[in-house]
Amino acid sequence: MAVTLTAAQRALLEAPNLAHFVTLMKDGSPQVTPVWVDYDGAHILVNTAEGRQKPRNLARDNRVALSVVDANDPYRYLQVRGRVVEMTREGAWEHINKLARKYRGPDTRYPERPGEVRLILKIVPEHVSGRGV
Amino acid sequence: MGVPLSDGAKRIIDKKNFAHIATIMKDGSPQVSPVWVYRHGDEILVSTGVDRVKTRNIERDPRVALSIADIDQPFPPVQIRGRVVEIVRGEAAVDGFVEVTKKYTGSEPAQRPPAGDRVVYRIEADSVVAPEK
Numbered sequence: 313m314a315v316t317l318t319a320a321q322r323a324l325l326e327a328p329n330l331a332h333f334v335t336l337m338k339d340g341s342p343q344v345t346p347v348w349v350d351y352d353g354a355h356i357l358v359n360t361a362e363g364r365q366k367p368r369n370l371a372r373d374n375r376v377a378l379s380v381v382d383a384n385d386p387y388r389y390l391q392v393r394g395r396v397v398e399m400t401r402e403g404a405w406e407h408i409n410k411l412a413r414k415y416r417g418p419d420t421r422y423p424e425r426p427g428e429v430r431l432i433l434k435i436v437p438e439h440v441s442g443r444g445v
Numbered sequence: 446m447g448v449p450l451s452d453g454a455k456r457i458i459d460k461k462n463f464a465h466i467a468t469i470m471k472d473g474s475p476q477v478s479p480v481w482v483y484r485h486g487d488e489i490l491v492s493t494g495v496d497r498v499k500t501r502n503i504e505r506d507p508r509v510a511l512s513i514a515d516i517d518q519p520f521p522p523v524q525i526r527g528r529v530v531e532i533v534r535g536e537a538a539v540d541g542f543v544e545v546t547k548k549y550t551g552s553e554p555a556q557r558p559p560a561g562d563r564v565v566y567r568i569e570a571d572s573v574v575a576p577e578k
Contacts, residue, residue: 330519332465332512334475337526342467342475344512346522375474379465383516386463389479393470 314436317351320445324380324390325351328415333358334377335369343369348411349380355434356392359408362401362429370396376435388444394437404430447527447569449487453576454523457515458484461549466491466566467510468502476502481545482513489525489568492545495534500564503529509568523575525568533565541565 317325325331331349334342343365350357356378360366370376374396382388405422408430412422450458458464464482467475478499480491489511493499503509507530513523533541542563546554 330514332467332477332479332514334467334477334510336469336473336475340469340473341508341526342469342477342510343524343526344465344467344477344510345524346465346512346514346519377467377475377477379477379479381463381479386479391476391478393474393476 313438314354315438315440317437317440318445321390321440321442322351324382324388324445325349325356327382329380329383331358331378331380333366335366336373336375337369338372348415349378350407350411350414355397355436356394357407358433358435359404359411360431360433362431366433367399367431370399370433378435382444385444388442390440390442390445392435392437393439394435396433397436398434399431400434401429401431404432407432447487447571448573450484450570450573451575451577453578454573455484456578457513457523457575458482458489460515462513462516464491465512466499468499469506469508470498470502471505481549482511483545483548487570489527489570490541490545491566491568492538492541493564493566495562495564500532503532503566509566511568521576523573525570526572527568527570529566530569531567533567535560538563538565
């Protein structure tokens with residue numbers, strides 16, 4: 313079941329902290345990478361590109377997990393388990409540029425690569441835990 | 446035997462960067478949490494409390510993945526997939542806790558925790574993606 317995040321949990325996601333995002337490989341083993349992250353009030357949003365390992369894994373199994381540590385206080389962290397309920401191209405370039413501004417500064421644009429198709433992954437949080445949040 | 450770590454992987458692991466370790470829950474879904482990490486040569490070591498979901502998960506399925514982003518330059522990160530080859534317990538695990546506490550805080554822990562409170566995961570990497578240098 314979907315879980316609503318607390319204000320402190322949302323704040324951790326809205327600050328420029330990296331999330332470490334897990335998907336499942338074909339053999340059921342985990343794969344984890346750092347990603348930029350965002351929250352839209354109901355979903356945790358991750359931005360990736362078509363053809364990468366993450367969307368390939370998610371097409372097979374939509375179960376994911378992520379953890380985020382507060383860059384200013386390592387004893388505050390958030391752990392989420394949930395599901396990707398939607399992968400969409402719609403608004404994905406605007407979204408990656410929004411994330412670039414959040415993580416790299418207001419004048420940043422994400423470098424466009426020829427042929428790259430960006431995707432927004434929409435994650436519904438189902439189990440949330442952590443410390444200090 | 447596992448695959449060797451690049452100089453870049455060693456450099457990022459040896460700094461006070463958190464690792465995020467992914468494990469597999471009983472139902473096959475992923476779980477991820479921040480941990481202290483250190484290494485002996487090419488062997489990756491994680492120190493944590495004994496009574497943790499991840500320890501129970503590893504006892505059932507030793508396949509893990511680690512993501513480590515350098516706090517000063519997060520990309521490219523270190524991404525490791527591998528297996529826990531041993532869960533170290535008892536005094537040896539407390540020694541590991543002392544070693545990793547010195548790495549992250551610069552000093553010994555205020556008191557040595559009881560044997561039985563700590564475990565160390567010995568991780569052999571099957572795949573390492575990391576900067577060369």
